Amino acid sequence: MESQTLDPKIQLALEQYKALEEKIAHFVMIGGLLEWDQKVTAPKKGRAIFAKAIGTFRTEEFKLSISEEMGELLHILSAEDVYEQLDEITQAQIRERSEEYNRSKKIPAEMYRDYVVLTAKANDAWEEARETNQFGVFQPYLEKIVDYNRKVAEIYGYEQHPYDALLHQYEPGLSVAVLDPLFAKLRETSVALLEKIKKSGNKPSTEIFEQDYDVEQQKKFNTYFLPIIGFDMQAGRLDETVHPFAQTMNTGDVRLTTRYVENNVRSAVFGTIHEAGHGIYEQNIDPRLEGTALSTGVSFGIHESQSRFLENMVGRSEQFWTLFYPKIQEYFPQQLGHVSQQDFYRAVNTVQPTMIRVEADELTYNLHIMIRYEIEKAVIGGEIEVKDLPAVWNQKMHEYLGITPATDTEGVLQDVHWSFGGFGYFPSYSLGNLYAAQLLNTIVRELPDFYSNIEAGNFAAIQAWLKENVHQYGKLYTPEQLIRKVTGEDLKADYLVHYLEEKYSRIYSL
């Protein structure tokens, strides 16, 4: 459309811009493959050499997005009278690219270079601190990382809280003002619910998981259910890594990994379902967005909502196991042949406070996030100092979960995120749960057969709804716009709170 009315000079700039965006999209695709390959297929001895090649490649990729050419084109196309003539997709591209371009340009090159060196060293220090169980080894590096992130917050700018500038990197538009009441409600109700659960006389038993489950059989079961729940195996793969992840090359090539543990059959099953949630999202983005920076999920939070929705709302539902329990029994007759479906269902929904976030259940998981959120906010805001983190951590663990880490390694040192400076990242995980519950509330209204569809193995109907309402749009809208468009309202804590209370009241006979 714009091609008929635009000034020829603008038209030329538009074409150059689109070509440059496509080139960047191609580089991003290749970069994704390089990372995937290093983690999944590259033989050990070649990785160090290949890492240098990836460094060269990433430099070229980065140069494209901050090139003078890009700056000039964005300048031309962002001019108000030009921008308003562009179509929706191009406008969104320019919105996203300008954001990134401006952010990259604001940080002095030298400051960023020093930071890359710092985080590399910090990662080593973090590993050493974990091994020797001494927070002090990591502390000086973390202090510098915090300083950097405070500076970055000032450079990027914010309205109310410096932490807003960091949150914004992972969830555009998000702020402490929005998060505080959401998380406060979630935290308070979760702590209260956990108290009730602890006192319940009707606790599920997880003994059935304390058996050996043959890894080859696990692989067969995971490969069996993955396409059924909606992941297109012609447009993706499932491989094995120590840390499960999903990597998208393009909508026709989305690669998942999972982890098989002999004495933990749950690990692979829910890991696979979780990553499938990420993967199905990316497989179903509108092909019109291919070759642009919009052909990916909206934000970390919305992406996580898709993995959590599939893992928890679908994969931990009774109906899911009505469908798949007979099948998993077939794969593990000795381990599960004598276990009732109800006992299995309750076992995969056990609530049990643990020290480690990544092992947490659906309810206590958010409490782990609250601890990190509150610490990050306070440390970036200058209210607490890095040296006090272990004590603050342990105190909050005790307060929210009722347990206290015996060591820093199983406490404040457990996550890698701070060592690479990922302040603002953690809230995405709980945001994902909040979005997922709000989406569930909408989907069961619009698709009253939601649960019977799961039971019948008719995932197509559910995936079609998700595609129609979420997946297809890629990054066309902001998270706020999208959630309002789909659910008719802004993000609320009520849906997740209600979902958790209802679910666990049933399971624990509260």
Next chain:
Amino acid sequence: MESQTLDPKIQLALEQYKALEEKIAHFVMIGGLLEWDQKVTAPKKGRAIFAKAIGTFRTEEFKLSISEEMGELLHILSAEDVYEQLDEITQAQIRERSEEYNRSKKIPAEMYRDYVVLTAKANDAWEEARETNQFGVFQPYLEKIVDYNRKVAEIYGYEQHPYDALLHQYEPGLSVAVLDPLFAKLRETSVALLEKIKKSGNKPSTEIFEQDYDVEQQKKFNTYFLPIIGFDMQAGRLDETVHPFAQTMNTGDVRLTTRYVENNVRSAVFGTIHEAGHGIYEQNIDPRLEGTALSTGVSFGIHESQSRFLENMVGRSEQFWTLFYPKIQEYFPQQLGHVSQQDFYRAVNTVQPTMIRVEADELTYNLHIMIRYEIEKAVIGGEIEVKDLPAVWNQKMHEYLGITPATDTEGVLQDVHWSFGGFGYFPSYSLGNLYAAQLLNTIVRELPDFYSNIEAGNFAAIQAWLKENVHQYGKLYTPEQLIRKVTGEDLKADYLVHYLEEKYSRIYSL
């Protein structure tokens, strides 16, 4: 060393040149991975989109090697008084790069672009011609491809025969004048030996291969012997594809593929050994050459010599099967339990003229190459026309192998090479055999325990010799220099001729 004496300006140019070469080497590494991934791991639906990304990437890669910067640096560093001050590795880099740079610069961009379009169409036409068994469908495209290659030969230049210019692309320094006598001798003696074999009363039976061999068992056997024969599994992988190949990312990451066929256990075994020959070569190149264009095999012919040496001279030897026959019997007790080692050995060394090159045995293989060599030379030299190719082909098949293709599909249309314009490529295969036999002659002299080492599974000694004499040098020397350095003389046909006569006289009691 040069850094102490060179003029500062030259020194700067040298550093820039090395940085640019390293950048290109990184791009080549990544490009290799992209190709490998498309063939081995990429899911079906993502390949078309990824192919566009690869196109973008290849364009960037090509731009680096023909950049103005490269031209200027080569100009500075190639000046005689500068060049002679450089170390051996840098000189070789400049030799190789200048060669490629000049070749690329000589072909007008438009002419090359048209050719890329032509070969894409020609490949489709070739496939259609094969399906419909009509050479005529392919003929007009092949005529244009031949025209292009004739023009290219004129542009590149040659001393005696235009075909020399094409040979040179695959085997630097090679010419018709060198090849003609070598190939004539090989052809004549091979035809004569084949005649004798046909008349032998003591023919091996290949019935043992007409059984089903479980693919999973085949995989286990291939994975078992591959590291034993010298391939480092920490610096490589073995995967499965329809067409086996070896792809090098770097010396620490060399990836092989093989093909498993249920009713053909030989296919995977010798395919794996063959590709391992290529792979072991690349794994053992001197790490000092990493990050330069020298960190790969010398030429197509020398590369093929390493795969043929391992596949035939080692893998088809009696000693090899003294070592491995009990093991393959363990994997296939039903199929091979009752078969003697001697019968197995003779069966893997059967000579039988067949229509298809890629299925040919060690002796008749070269006769297939002779046919292609003679045709290519004549058609590029203008002595025969493309339309006459089917007739010439069939006549030569009859003359050398004593059989005549019933259709063009199993005759002149069988190979893909001409459809992508690979004139000059085929001779590499027989050159590989010639080099391999000449190397064998040297190694058994310098390593008298050669065959008993094989029998004892002591491949380390053999691989150490190959590394010391061939592998480590990468592309540091030209093929001519290398073969003279190792064997003390220029390439001769006598060694292969003798090897074949001796081997088959024994097997066929001639």
